Amino acid sequence: xxxxxxxxxxxxxxxxxxxxxxxxxxxxxxxxxxxxxxxxxxxxxxxxxxxxxxxxxxxxxxxxxxxxxxxxxxxxxxxxxxxxxxxxxxxxxxxxxxxxxxxxxxxxxxxxxxxxxxxxxxxxxxxxxxxxxxxxxxxxxxxxxxxxxxxxxxxxxxxxxxxxxxxxxxxxxxxxxxxxxxxxxxxxxxxxxxxxxxxxxxxxxxxxxxxxxxxxxxxxxxxxxxxxxxxxxxxxxxxxxxxxxxxxxx
Amino acid sequence: xxxxxxxxxxxxxxxxxxxxxxxxxxxxxxxxxxxxxxxxxxxxxxxxxxxxxxxxxxxxxxxxxxxxxxxxxxxxxxxxxxxxxxxxxxxxxxxxxxxxxxxxxxxxxxxxxxxxxxxxxxxxxxxxxxxxxxxxxxxxxxxxxxxxxxxxxxxxxxxxxxxxxxxxxxxxxxxxxxxxxxxxxxxxxxxxxxxxxxxxxxxxxxxxxxxxxxxxxxxxxxxxxxxxxxxxxxxxxxxxxxxxxxxxxxxxxxxxxxxxxxxxxxxxxxxxxxxxxxxxxxxxxxxxxxxx
Numbered sequence: 001x002x003x004x005x006x007x008x009x010x011x012x013x014x015x016x017x018x019x020x021x022x023x024x025x026x027x028x029x030x031x032x033x034x035x036x037x038x039x040x041x042x043x044x045x046x047x048x049x050x051x052x053x054x055x056x057x058x059x060x061x062x063x064x065x066x067x068x069x070x071x072x073x074x075x076x077x078x079x080x081x082x083x084x085x086x087x088x089x090x091x092x093x094x095x096x097x098x099x100x101x102x103x104x105x106x107x108x109x110x111x112x113x114x115x116x117x118x119x120x121x122x123x124x125x126x127x128x129x130x131x132x133x134x135x136x137x138x139x140x141x142x143x144x145x146x147x148x149x150x151x152x153x154x155x156x157x158x159x160x161x162x163x164x165x166x167x168x169x170x171x172x173x174x175x176x177x178x179x180x181x182x183x184x185x186x187x188x189x190x191x192x193x194x195x196x197x198x199x200x201x202x203x204x205x206x207x208x209x210x211x212x213x214x215x216x217x218x219x220x221x222x223x224x225x226x227x228x229x230x231x232x233x234x235x236x237x238x239x240x241x242x243x244x245x246x247x248x249x250x
Numbered sequence: 251x252x253x254x255x256x257x258x259x260x261x262x263x264x265x266x267x268x269x270x271x272x273x274x275x276x277x278x279x280x281x282x283x284x285x286x287x288x289x290x291x292x293x294x295x296x297x298x299x300x301x302x303x304x305x306x307x308x309x310x311x312x313x314x315x316x317x318x319x320x321x322x323x324x325x326x327x328x329x330x331x332x333x334x335x336x337x338x339x340x341x342x343x344x345x346x347x348x349x350x351x352x353x354x355x356x357x358x359x360x361x362x363x364x365x366x367x368x369x370x371x372x373x374x375x376x377x378x379x380x381x382x383x384x385x386x387x388x389x390x391x392x393x394x395x396x397x398x399x400x401x402x403x404x405x406x407x408x409x410x411x412x413x414x415x416x417x418x419x420x421x422x423x424x425x426x427x428x429x430x431x432x433x434x435x436x437x438x439x440x441x442x443x444x445x446x447x448x449x450x451x452x453x454x455x456x457x458x459x460x461x462x463x464x465x466x467x468x469x470x471x472x473x474x475x476x477x478x479x480x481x482x483x484x485x486x487x488x489x490x491x492x493x494x495x496x497x498x499x500x501x502x503x504x505x506x507x508x509x510x511x512x513x514x515x516x517x518x519x520x521x522x523x524x525x526x527x528x529x530x531x532x533x534x535x536x537x538x539x540x541x542x
Contacts, residue, residue, distance in 0.1 A: 115263040130290045130308035132356065149290040153259040177304070 026092045040067055040082040040093060053097035060084045063167035066139065069093045079137045079171050099170030101181040106188070113196035115154025122185050125152050127178035134172035134182055140165045144172045144182050151185050157197050159189035253374075254321040255283035256312060258292050258331035265328070265479035267523030271508035272327050272371055274521050278387065279379055283325060288315045292331035293338070295446075303351055309338035310352050314359050316366045323367040325374055327508075329478035332370040333404040336411035339368055370405070372477055372507060373413045376421055381428040389516035391430025394538050397505070398434045398471035399423055400462065402481040403442050416440070422475060425507060429514040434471040438462045443484040452491065459489035463502045472534055474504040482506060490528040503531035513540060 022033045025043060032047040041055065056064030065082035072090040082095060104121050111117055119125060125148050134144035147162035163186030172182040210216070223231065253276070261269040276283045293308035312335055316324045326332040342349035343364050353361045375384060399422030406416040414421045419440065426433040441462055444455030463485065466474060476482055482504055489501035509522045509531075519541055524532055535541040 126294075128291060128308075129293065129304050130311050131304060132307075132311075145290070146288070152291055153257075153262040155262065 023087050023089045023091075025087055025090070028094055029092070034087055036087070038087050040069075040080065040085050040087055040091070041065055043087045044082065044093070044095075054082070054095040058083045061167060063169035064097075065095060066169035066171050067093060067095050068171075080139050081167075081169065084139075096171070096174065099173055101170055101173040101184065103181075103184045103187070108191055108195055111192065111196075113156055113192045117192065118151040118154075118156065118159070118185060118188055121188060122151075122181065124178065124180050125185060128152065128180060129178060131177060133175045133177065134180070137171040137175040139169060139171065140167060142166055144186075147186055147189070148180060148182055151189055156189050156192050159186065160193035160197075163187075163189060251280060252282045252284050253325045254316055254319055254323070255285050256289055256292075256316070256324045256326050256331065256335070257285055258289075258326070258328040260328055260331075260479045264483060265506075267521075267526060268327055268479060268482075268506045268508055270521045270523060271506060271512045271517075274517050275508055275511050275515065278515050278517065279384070286312075286315055286324070287319060290315075292328070293334045294330060296334045296337040303348060303355075306338045306341060306348070306352060307355070309335040310342065310349075310362055311356070311359070313339060313366045313368075314356075314362050317362060318360060322365055323369050325369055325371055327371050329370070329402065329404040330480060332368060333411060336368045337408075339364075339366065340410055370413050370477075372405070372421060372425070375425070375511075381424050384425075384511070385428040388429060388514045390514055390540060392426075392510060392514055392538075392540055393430050395431040395534075395540060396434050396470055396472045397426055397431050397475045397510075398436050398466040398469065398473070399426060399439055400466075400474045400476040400481065400485070400504075401440050402476065402478045403440075403445070405477060406440060422477075422507065426475065426510075429510055431510070434466065434469050436466055436469050436471070438465045443478075443481040444488065445480060445484075448480070448484050448488055452488065453495065455484050456488040456491040456495055459485050459501065460492040460496055460499060463489055464499070467502060471502070473502055473531060475507050475510055476504055477507055486528045501529045503527070503529045503534055505531060 021036055023036055023043075025032055025034055025047075027044055027047055027049065032043075034043040034046050038046060041051070041058065045051065054065050056062035060081055060083060063081070067080050067082040067085065068077060069080065069091045070077050071088055071092070106121055111121075128145070128148050130145060130149070132145045134148070135142070135146070138144050142165055143162050147159045150156075150159040150162060163183075166183050166186050168183045168187070170183060173180065176182065223234075226234075257269060273283050289312050291308050292312065293305055297305035299305075312324075324335075326335065342352065342362065349362060349364070375381070399419075401414075401419050401422065406412045406414060406419055409416055417440070422439075423433040423435065438461070442458065443462065444451070444458035448455040463474065474485060476485065485504045486501070489504075493499050493501055504527075509524075512522055513519065513535065524530060532541065
């Protein structure tokens with residue numbers, strides 16, 4: 001099989017650069033010199049901008065800071081989360097603070113997880129021409145086109161699995177030539193799978209019962225009123241995935 | 251022997267019975283239909299616009315998936331999928347400059363090298379298995395069953411990708427003979443079923459179903475044999491709707507050719523999925539003594 005030559009990768013490689021110093025970046029066409037090692041988000045703030053939109057959790061989870069960029073005169077347009085991606089030399093940046101893609105209205109309790117349910121709610125998925133532009137625009141490296149294809153053929157479980165890492169930044173929906181609102185489709189697939197396909201989680205039922213009974217209310221109250229230094233210390237000392245505390249599982 | 255199989259969306263939704271019966275038949279004939287690891291929608295309708303390359307991406311992507319699995323051919327069950335993928339395969343062979351554009355658009359995928367043949371399952375049964383061989387495997391000849399072969403459009407048009415003569419096809423007649431049934435020839439065998447008008451022109455499609463089956467009945471047929479899932483939907487579901495339009499009309503049952511082969515090979519009748527059909531063909535089969 002022949003692997004295609006990347007067309008127009010004329011940007012300089014990071015390896016050729018010294019380890020410290022500055023990069024020249026362009027924010028909406030205006031040039032700034034920013035320290036190396038900064039995320040795009042930090043670099044833009046360093047350049048003097050203050051975020052009022054296009055910024056959320058700053059930890060790669062919320063999907064608010066989707067960023068489109070091109071390095072120099074490279075052919076490929078690239079996509080990233082500003083809070084995760086480090087700046088590179090010659091980046092031309094723009095951020096997309098909002099995606100006009102309304103979620104369809106549906107009552108999950110009234111749906112049936114059958115082959116045509118997603119198609120009936122989002123019929124536009126049938127317009128997919130398999131161009132794969134959505135996949136190329138996903139900062140999470142999700143096989144977006146493939147999960148749309150799975151939704152189209154009624155494979156809800158697979159559509160849910162493939163779209164699991166979606167943070168709903170909406171870049172797929174902005175790039176799609178068929179105007180599909182992919183991330184809402186993935187969300188519907190995951191909801192259907194969670195409600196109708198996957199087995200009911202025993203731990204979840206137990207935990208819901210605990211919440212109802214107010215099992216940790218006292219501890220929660222303590223945390224809320226605790227002073228900052230102490231809570232930071234507790235956070236640092238926390239145990240992750242304490243094995244043995246859980247009985248069984250799903 | 252293992253054969254790489256491209257299903258298509260319809261085979262996973264409304265035409266599960268076509269897939270189930272084809273799988274079983276293949277097994278009896280010594281083949282395994284192995285579903286492609288990755289596949290996407292075929293593209294549904296081959297674009298007639300000369301400069302519209304975007305609509306060749308879906309079929310081409312499937313050809314690349316097949317190539318990546320090392321296959322030199324794929325077996326396709328759905329007529330529309332076979333038609334669309336065959337047309338793109340032909341197009342990129344005839345116009346290498348188009349293939350170059352498409353390959354370069356996809357950038358990360360492997361280039362398509364043109365080495366995959368697209369074969370409709372019906373074609374495969376005729377050319378690679380042979381109806382004579384199939385005939386020898388028949389355990390329950392479909393004696394006394396008068397059936398109109400119905401081709402619809404996409405098996406036979408355009409000529410470049412047709413599996414038989416567009417005006418006088420005989421592949422289904424030959425198959426019916428091999429299974430011991432009585433084929434009823436009929437000029438309506440190559441008429442359109444109404445195709446995707448079934449979505450926005452339900453009544454017009456119901457009238458098509460009426461016209462086709464009514465003519466078949468007059469010619470002495472008791473059922474229709476077809477291959478395309480969309481034709482089947484229209485002749486079954488829209489045909490049932492026609493009963494409300496035309497007084498005293500009752501829609502005749504339709505079979506996928508694979509269902510009839512499955513019956514003739516005496517396979518478990520459950521794989522035929524007759525209970526999912528609007529017009530139940532079982533009473534006819536029982537009347538003819540083909541099934542109990």
